Each structure stands twice: as structure tokens, then as C-alpha cells.
Amino acid sequence: xxxxxxxxxxxxxxxxxxxxxxxxxxxxxxxxxxxxxxxxxxxxxxxxxxxxxxxxxxxxxxxxxxxxxxxxxxxxxxxxxxxxxxxxxxxxxxxxxxxxxxxxxxxxxxxxxxxxxxxxxxxxxxxxxxxxxxxxxxxxxxxxxxxxxxxxxxxxxxxxxxxxxxxxxxxxxxxxxxxxxxxxxxxxxxxxxxxxxxxxxxxxxxxxxxxxxxxxxxxxxxxxxxxxxxxxxxxxxxxxxxxxxxxxxxxxxxxxxxxxxxxxxxxxxxxxxxxxxxxxxxxx
Numbered sequence: 001x002x003x004x005x006x007x008x009x010x011x012x013x014x015x016x017x018x019x020x021x022x023x024x025x026x027x028x029x030x031x032x033x034x035x036x037x038x039x040x041x042x043x044x045x046x047x048x049x050x051x052x053x054x055x056x057x058x059x060x061x062x063x064x065x066x067x068x069x070x071x072x073x074x075x076x077x078x079x080x081x082x083x084x085x086x087x088x089x090x091x092x093x094x095x096x097x098x099x100x101x102x103x104x105x106x107x108x109x110x111x112x113x114x115x116x117x118x119x120x121x122x123x124x125x126x127x128x129x130x131x132x133x134x135x136x137x138x139x140x141x142x143x144x145x146x147x148x149x150x151x152x153x154x155x156x157x158x159x160x161x162x163x164x165x166x167x168x169x170x171x172x173x174x175x176x177x178x179x180x181x182x183x184x185x186x187x188x189x190x191x192x193x194x195x196x197x198x199x200x201x202x203x204x205x206x207x208x209x210x211x212x213x214x215x216x217x218x219x220x221x222x223x224x225x226x227x228x229x230x231x232x233x234x235x236x237x238x239x240x241x242x243x244x245x246x247x248x249x250x251x252x253x254x255x256x257x258x259x260x261x262x263x264x265x266x267x268x269x270x271x272x273x274x275x276x277x278x279x280x281x282x283x284x
Contacts, residue, residue: 065254
């Protein structure tokens with residue numbers, strides 16, 4: 001009974017729980033009369049549009065804008081998302097296929113994660129701690145930025161720590177290589193973490209390593225990499241944590257990504273290398 005009363009009291013303060021997840025429900029934008037591009041996203045909460053503070057049930061951000069712009073270009077999309085915060089959470093291919101449930105092999109695979117390694121917090125992330133963080137932020141709504149600036153940031157600066165240790169890009173490279181080998185006709189894209197509006201002084205060296213490792217991994221695997229530098233450090237298009245984009249920031253990224261995909265699709269496919277003349281004569 002005490003547990004039930006505590007739960008009712010908590011809900012009275014925090015408001016009703018949000019159960020529906022717009023990201024899980026989003027499956028792309030398509031029309032029967034248009035060709036369809038299957039886009040798979042493997043990554044973190046950067047996929048969401050967060051107007052005030054971090055929220056695990058925030059609406060779909062840049063992938064929805066991307067799909068709308070591709071539709072304007074006469075291309076429908078089928079979309080699927082696999083949630084992975086760190087490189088260590090990347091799945092094996094069998095699980096990836098099972099969770100995403102796409103109608104066929106993906107045409108584009110966006111790998112977009114790694115931003116959480118720089119994160120500095122007082123309490124480590126557990127389901128209950130994450131729930132409390134999200135629902136407190138949701139309760140404050142648009143007023144969250146003031147207590148965030150006056151109380152939370154100074155407290156985290158003094159008492160926070162980096163809970164997710166960055167161990168290098170090995171798992172990123174392993175996963176990207178497996179995806180490339182499984183779907184050789186797909187365009188596999190390494191999307192670097194968004195530029196930050198602000199972060200902790202201890203975070204910048206970690207971010208520098210992550211960015212350099214992203215570029216080096218893309219070079220080794222001969223994969224394209226995308227970095228949305230057009231976002232700059234504008235805090236007005238990010239939520240209170242200085243990273244996750246608002247709907248306005250998501251608009252910038254989605255439009256830019258759609259243009260990149262259209263340009264990539266327009267490139268001619270590489271032809272198989274011609275057989276050397278000496279080999280051809282021996283075969284004859």
C-alpha cells in the first residue's frame with residue numbers, strides 16, 4: 001500500500017507517464033507510385049527533436065525532415081532505428097535485422113552515436129535515474145534552462161564524472177565493417193556527433209579523440225563520413241544540455257542530409273574492373 005501511495009504521489013507531482021514513442025512508430029514516408037529508399041539508423045538520442053531538455057520519448061527529429069525532403073525529390077523512404085548509445089552496444093547483424101524489421105536489405109545505413117562518452121553527470125544512468133531526469137525536465141518544460149544554468153551545471157562541474165569510458169573506435173570499426181560486408185550494395189555512412197553548443201572542459205579532449213577516430217575509421221573502411229558543421233555552436237537550436245537538437249536544429253540537419261543522399265544517389269556506380277589482357281588471352 002505504501003508503494004502504491006508513493007507512486008500516486010510521484011505521479012501527482014510529475015504528471016502522467018508518457019508511454020508512446022514517436023521514434024519507434026516512425027517507419028518513413030512513402031507513396032506507392034514512388035521508388036522507395038530503405039534507410040536504417042543505428043544510433044543514440046540525436047535522432048530526436050528536444051525542445052527543452054533530454055527526453056527519451058521526444059518526437060522524431062532529422063530523419064522525418066530528411067524523409068519529407070526526399071519525398072519532394074520523388075523518393076519515398078522506409079525507415080528503421082536501432083538504439084545504441086555507445087559503441088559497446090552495437091548489435092550483431094542477426095539482432096539488427098530482427099529489431100529493425102525492414103522489408104529488405106537497407107540502401108542507406110546511418111551510424112550515428114558516440115556523443116555520450118563526453119557526458120559528465122553526478123549519478124550514473126540507470127532506468128530509474130533516467131526516468132527521474134526526464135520527468136523532472138518534462139515537468140519544468142520551457143522553464144528548465146534557468147535551474148539548469150543556476151543549479152545543475154555548477155553541481156555537475158563540482159561533483160560530476162564521466163561514467164562511460166571511451167576505449168577507442170575498435171567496436172565502431174567492427175560494426176561498420178560487418179554492416180558493409182553484409183550489405184555490400186548499401187551506402188554505409190559514419191555520422192559524427194553533432195557539434196556542441198557547450199560542454200565541460202574535461203569533455204573536449206574526449207570529443208577530439210572521438211572525432212579523429214571517426215575520420216580515421218571512415219578512411220580505413222573507405223566509407224563516407226558526415227559532420228554537420230553548419231549547426232555551429234548556436235545554443236538556440238539545442239536543448240538545455242547543449243547537444244540534442246530542437247526541431248529547428250533537426251530541420252537544418254534533415255535538409256542537409258537529404259541533399260547529401262540525393263547527390264550520393266546521383267553518382268554513377270563503379271563498374272567492375274576490366275580483366276587484364278594477359279589473363280583474358282589465357283582464358284581464350
